[in-house]
Amino acid sequence: MATLKDVSKASGFSITTVSRALNGYDDVNKETRDKILDVAKELGYSPNILARSLVKKQSNTIGFLVTDLKRESIKDNFMFETLCGVSDELSNLNYEFVLLSTSTSKQKNKTYSQMCAERQLDGVVIQGLKRDDPYLLEAIESTVPCVLVDIPVEGVNTGYVTSNQLESAKQAVRYLIRLGHQHIAFMNGSPNAYVSTVRYDAYRQVLHEHEIDFRDEYVLNGDFEELASKNVALPFLLNHPEVTAIFCASDVMALGVLQATRELGLNVPDDLSIIGFDNILLSQYVSPPLTTVGQQPYEMGRKAASMIVNIVEEQDAPHEVFVNNQLILRESVTKNRR
Amino acid sequence: MATLKDVSKASGFSITTVSRALNGYDDVNKETRDKILDVAKELGYSPNILARSLVKKQSNTIGFLVTDLKRESIKDNFMFETLCGVSDELSNLNYEFVLLSTSTSKQKNKTYSQMCAERQLDGVVIQGLKRDDPYLLEAIESTVPCVLVDIPVEGVNTGYVTSNQLESAKQAVRYLIRLGHQHIAFMNGSPNAYVSTVRYDAYRQVLHEHEIDFRDEYVLNGDFEELASKNVALPFLLNHPEVTAIFCASDVMALGVLQATRELGLNVPDDLSIIGFDNILLSQYVSPPLTTVGQQPYEMGRKAASMIVNIVEEQDAPHEVFVNNQLILRESVTKNRR
DNA sequence: CTTGATTTCCGAAACGTTTCGGGTTTAAAA
DNA sequence: TTTTAAACCCGAAACGTTTCGGAAATCAAG
Numbered sequence: 001m002a003t004l005k006d007v008s009k010a011s012g013f014s015i016t017t018v019s020r021a022l023n024g025y026d027d028v029n030k031e032t033r034d035k036i037l038d039v040a041k042e043l044g045y046s047p048n049i050l051a052r053s054l055v056k057k058q059s060n061t062i063g064f065l066v067t068d069l070k071r072e073s074i075k076d077n078f079m080f081e082t083l084c085g086v087s088d089e090l091s092n093l094n095y096e097f098v099l100l101s102t103s104t105s106k107q108k109n110k111t112y113s114q115m116c117a118e119r120q121l122d123g124v125v126i127q128g129l130k131r132d133d134p135y136l137l138e139a140i141e142s143t144v145p146c147v148l149v150d151i152p153v154e155g156v157n158t159g160y161v162t163s164n165q166l167e168s169a170k171q172a173v174r175y176l177i178r179l180g181h182q183h184i185a186f187m188n189g190s191p192n193a194y195v196s197t198v199r200y201d202a203y204r205q206v207l208h209e210h211e212i213d214f215r216d217e218y219v220l221n222g223d224f225e226e227l228a229s230k231n232v233a234l235p236f237l238l239n240h241p242e243v244t245a246i247f248c249a250s251d252v253m254a255l256g257v258l259q260a261t262r263e264l265g266l267n268v269p270d271d272l273s274i275i276g277f278d279n280i281l282l283s284q285y286v287s288p289p290l291t292t293v294g295q296q297p298y299e300m301g302r303k304a305a306s307m308i309v310n311i312v313e314e315q316d317a318p319h320e321v322f323v324n325n326q327l328i329l330r331e332s333v334t335k336n337r338r
Numbered sequence: 339m340a341t342l343k344d345v346s347k348a349s350g351f352s353i354t355t356v357s358r359a360l361n362g363y364d365d366v367n368k369e370t371r372d373k374i375l376d377v378a379k380e381l382g383y384s385p386n387i388l389a390r391s392l393v394k395k396q397s398n399t400i401g402f403l404v405t406d407l408k409r410e411s412i413k414d415n416f417m418f419e420t421l422c423g424v425s426d427e428l429s430n431l432n433y434e435f436v437l438l439s440t441s442t443s444k445q446k447n448k449t450y451s452q453m454c455a456e457r458q459l460d461g462v463v464i465q466g467l468k469r470d471d472p473y474l475l476e477a478i479e480s481t482v483p484c485v486l487v488d489i490p491v492e493g494v495n496t497g498y499v500t501s502n503q504l505e506s507a508k509q510a511v512r513y514l515i516r517l518g519h520q521h522i523a524f525m526n527g528s529p530n531a532y533v534s535t536v537r538y539d540a541y542r543q544v545l546h547e548h549e550i551d552f553r554d555e556y557v558l559n560g561d562f563e564e565l566a567s568k569n570v571a572l573p574f575l576l577n578h579p580e581v582t583a584i585f586c587a588s589d590v591m592a593l594g595v596l597q598a599t600r601e602l603g604l605n606v607p608d609d610l611s612i613i614g615f616d617n618i619l620l621s622q623y624v625s626p627p628l629t630t631v632g633q634q635p636y637e638m639g640r641k642a643a644s645m646i647v648n649i650v651e652e653q654d655a656p657h658e659v660f661v662n663n664q665l666i667l668r669e670s671v672t673k674n675r676r
Numbered sequence: 677c678t679t680g681a682t683t684t685c686c687g688a689a690a691c692g693t694t695t696c697g698g699g700t701t702t703a704a705a706a
Numbered sequence: 707t708t709t710t711a712a713a714c715c716c717g718a719a720a721c722g723t724t725t726c727g728g729a730a731a732t733c734a735a736g
Contacts, residue, residue, distance in 0.1 A: 001455040003722055014686045019724065029684060046452035050388045050397065051722035055691045059388065080418040087439055096457070098436045101425055114384035117339040119434070285620050341692055352716045357694065367714060389692035393721045683732070690724085699716075706709070 002043035011039040022047070049096070053120055061096035062086075062308055063116070063124035067103070067133070077281070078297045082127055082149055085301020093309050100124070102135055112138035123308040125149060125301075145311040149304050152320075159311060159319035161303045165195060168293050168325030169202030172275050173247055175327060177210050180336035181245040181273060184212075185236065187257060189224040189249045199249045199277065218243070222253040229256025230263075237264055237272070244273060244336045251276035251283045251292055258286065258332075269334040279328055289330035299323045340381035349377040360385070387434070391458055399434035400424075400646055401454070401462035405441070405471070415619075416635045420465055420487055423639020431647050438462070440473055450476035461646040463487065463639075483649040485642050490658075497649060497657035499641045501633050503533060506663030507540030510613050510631050511585055513665060515548050518674035519583040519611060522550075523574065525595060527562040527587045537587045537615065556581070560591035567594025568601075575602055575610065582611060582674050589614040589621045589630055596624065596670075607672035617666055627668035637661045 007022075008015045013032060021028045021036040022045075028036075039045075053059035064086050066079055083099070090097045098119065112135045116124065123145040129136045131151065139146045140155035148160040176184050186203045189196040200219070207214050220236055222229030229248070237243070237260060248254035254276030261268050268274055268288055276283060279294025300323045310317035345360075346353045351370060359366045359374040360383075366374075377383075391397035402424050404417060421437070428435045436457065450473045454462065461483040467474045469489065477484045478493035486498040514522050524541045527534040538557070545552050558574055560567030567586070575581070575598060586592040592614030599606050606612055606626055614621060617632025638661045648655035 001451070004724095005722075015723085016686055016688095016725080017684085020685090023724085027684060032684080044449065044452065046448070046455050048392070048458065048722050049456045050392050050458055051691085052724075053691095054386070054388045054392060054693090054722080055724050057691075077415060077418070080415070087437060091439060096436065098434065099425060101429065110384070111382065113339070114382065118384050118387045120386065120388055281619060282623055285623060342694095343692075353693085354695080354716055354718095355714085358715090361694085365714060370714085386692050389721085390694075391721090392692080392723090393694050395721075677736100679734100679736075681732100681734080684730085686729080687727095689726085692721105694720085696719085697717095700714085702711100702713075704709100704711075706707100 001048075002040075002045040003048070004045075006043055007036065007040050007045050010043060011036050057120070058122050059096075059120040060094070061098055061119065061121060062090055062305070062312075063098050063100045063119070063121045065100045065102065065124050065126045065135070065139075066128050067101070067130070078295070079128060081297035082301035082304070085298040085303075086125055086305045087301075089302040089305035090309070093306070095122075095305075095309060097305075102129075102133075107134060113142055113144070116142065116144045123147070123312045125304045125308050126151070127304075145308060147304050147308045147311065147319075149300050157311060159307045159321070161300050161307060161321040161323060163295050163300070163325045164322050165198045165325070166202050168327070169199040169277070170206050171325075171327055172277070172293050173203055173206040174209075176245045176247065176273060176275060176333065177206065177212070179245075179273070179333065182212060182336070183218070183240070183243045183245070185218045185220060185240070185243050185246040187220045187222045187229055187233070187246055187248040187253045189222065189253065191221070193224070196249055199247075203247060222248070222250075222256055224250050224253060226252045226256040226259070229253040230259045231256075233257045233260035234263065237261065237266065244271075244338060245333070246272065246274055248274065248276050251278045251280040251290060254290055254292070254332075255282070255286060258290075269332050270337075273333040273336075275333055284330065288332050291328065291330045291333040293325050293327050295325050296323050339386075340378075340383040341386070342383075344381055345374065345378050345383050348381060349374050395458070396460050396650075397434070397458040398432070399436055399457065399459060400428055400643065400650075401436050401438045401457070401459045403438045403440065403462050403464045403473070403477075404466050405439070405468070416633070417466060419635035420639035420642070423636040423641075424463055424643045425639075427640040427643035428647070431644070433460075433643075433647060440467075440471075445472060451480055451482070454480065454482045461485070461650045463642045463646050464489070465642075483646060485646045485649065485657075487638050487642050495649060497645050497659070499638050499645060499659040499661060501638070501663045502660045503536045503663070504540050506631050506665070507537040507615070508544050509663075509665055510615070511541055511544040512547075514583045514585065514611060514613060514671065515544065515550070517583075517611070517671065520550060520674070521556070521578070521581045521583070523556045523558060523578070523581050523584040525558045525560045525567055525571070525584055525586040525591045527560065527591065529559070531562070534587055537585075541585060560586070560588075560594060562588050562591060564590045564594040564597070567591040568597045569594075571595045571598035572601065575599065575604065582609075582676060583671070584610065584612055586612065586614045589616045589618040589628060592628055592630070592670075593620070593624060596628075607670050608675075611671040611674075613671055622668065626670050629666065629668045629671040631663050631665050633663050634661050 004015050004018055008018045018036050021033045125147050127149045140158055145157035150162050152160050152162050204214055220232045254274050257274055261272055266272055276290045276292035279292045283290035283292050303321045342353050342356055346356045356374050359371045463485050465487045478496055483495035488500050490498050490500050542552055558570045592612050595612055599610055604610055614628045614630035617630045621628040621630050641659045
């Protein structure tokens with residue numbers, strides 16, 4: 001492959017001048033620049049990024065760090081989607097991007113800083129590390145900037161993008177109310193999970209907002225499991241015919257409720273509107289397709305990418321970005337006709 | 339970050355010796371090696387891959403080239419799975435790996451060779467390019483080795499990994515026969531698709547193998563669509579009660595057949611065994627879960643990765659590898675009890 | 677015709693490695 | 707004691723860039 005030296009020889013100008021011409025400096029004559037450009041094109045010259053990075057002390061590449069890109073993560077298209085987002089945005093911004101997957105065994109051999117130093121990464125976006133992962137802690141301390149997706153942690157060179165958990169849950173409940181539902185039940189997950197409490201709060205707050213009395217017996221516990229939800233929904237729906245809608249803290253629990261309605265011979269959405277959370281893949285295949293609120297991992301990836309290059313390039317941009325979860329309207333919810 | 343020079347100074351040995359010690363050359367005294375290792379560890383030294391690549395003229399990184407990692411490719415977990423495979427295998431082999439996504443707009447600015455040269459890629463694995471993609475043609479001609487997944491094309495530094503379409507289809511039919519089925523129908527897709535003819539051939543060959551008469555009326559055409567398959571299956575199943583099994587050239591068509599059985603009040607698999615092709619996501623969620631033959635993209639990724647480093651390292655290994663499609667046994671097939 | 681500014685160019689050093697060729701010391705053999 | 711070989715070490719060049727500092731040539735002003 002042609003190098004600067006080759007172009008230099010072929011054009012008759014020094015390496016310095018060739019370099020400066022190609023990089024658009026203005027202390028080179030128009031004529032000589034044109035000539036150099038011609039020669040460069042003819043020779044198919046393309047700068048060696050490695051050499052450039054070496055001297056400029058920055059590589060124009062961002063790492064995307066995930067845990068264990070092993071077989072299991074396949075079912076999790078969340079990661080893949082954020083990856084797509086990151087990749088797209090970075091390529092727009094003319095950054096390269098390398099995929100880094102860690103495993104505990106690797107972490108023994110190499111620290112996070114070493115990993116960054118080796119490739120002279122300008123920054124890294126991190127996704128899916130456990131909160132106590134040593135790499136995560138190191139990353140936050142490190143001088144090389146990073147942005148975390150879905151891990152709201154503050155740090156020096158650190159930013160994060162996450163979703164509006166509370167607000168989106170509220171929106172789901174508001175949607176039901178908007179459609180005229182007054183007796184709305186809530187299927188909660190295990191109460192000691194963070195998201196459970198958030199969704200529970202959302203439920204209560206929106207009821208309050210609309211001056212609908214909160215009723216303790218309208219809160220069920222499905223423990224994030226399909227079967228459990230079905231079992232708890234079954235008697236509930238029998239005893240509370242006035243309930244026309246139910247907000248479930250997860251799609252799997254919504255599926256359980258759906259089963260319960262089938263066994264009771266109830267029609268969804270005519271007899272009962274169901275709204276889920278997560279937008280799992282199955283939710284669009286089930287019958288009727290589930291209205292649910294889903295995250296937007298692709299969007300989060302894009303935002304993360306754009307944030308990391310902002311930080312890298314020291315433009316002051318917010319170090320905290322929310323990507324709104326999105327209410328996905330399908331067919332398990334309808335107007336209250338009673 | 340600590341460099342060789344730092345370690346050199348801190349340990350009192352020359353840069354050369356430090357380098358050789360760290361790289362395990364045997365012309366350095368045990369004592370001094372130990373000392374150097376100690377110092378290196380203490381300083382947190384980690385070699386700069388860029389500098390190393392520059393001088394060694396090889397980067398130890400493999401590119402994974404896909405078209406347009408844009409939003410649409412998300413639904414296609416095929417790509418993601420092969421990516422996982424490639425990544426896993428490469429990390430086992432101590433290679434780095436960068437994701438390259440092309441778009442027609444990018445291709446105008448940069449040729450394939452330039453893309454490789456810039457990063458000094460040792461090799462690239464290519465997935466999902468159209469057969470007439472300019473990059474593909476260039477890749478085959480190029481001096482930098484590449485392996486193609488699912489694109490059986492010969493070239494100089496080129497290899498490919500693909501799946502045994504014919505053999506796996508045969509296996510599916512054999513499976514039915516093994517379970518005692520004698521009257522086996524075949525739901526074909528549109529006959530001018532390549533895979534259709536392959537699966538049709540497989541069907542006929544296996545029947546012949548087992549001396550079962552081929553019957554023209556046992557071949558249906560579902561055009562790769564669910565509804566069409568249902569409509570064609572409905573009268574067929576009525577008129578041919580002797581048929582106990584049906585091999586479908588795709589899962590979606592199998593789904594159509596499934597629907598037909600429901601409408602006819604037939605039980606799957608007791609009254610009719612159904613076997614599909616593709617292992618689409620829905621196939622495991624439907625009731626009963628569909629027995630089907632699926633590709634193994636993860637495995638293909640691994641094989642591709644391992645092949646590319648073989649080629650790069652000039653070990654002579656086969657430049658053609660088949661990853662067997664796999665019969666995925668679920669619940670839509672059972673023994674013939676008639 | 678000087679002087680000073682501007683334009684245009686270039687040499688050389690630097691980035692962090694690897695590696696070639698050779699040099700010094702030590703030990704074994706003659 | 708001298709020669710030879712082995713063991714251990716190092717200087718310097720190279721990889722392909724960028725960039726600092728300055729040099730030559732041109733031009734405008736005095």
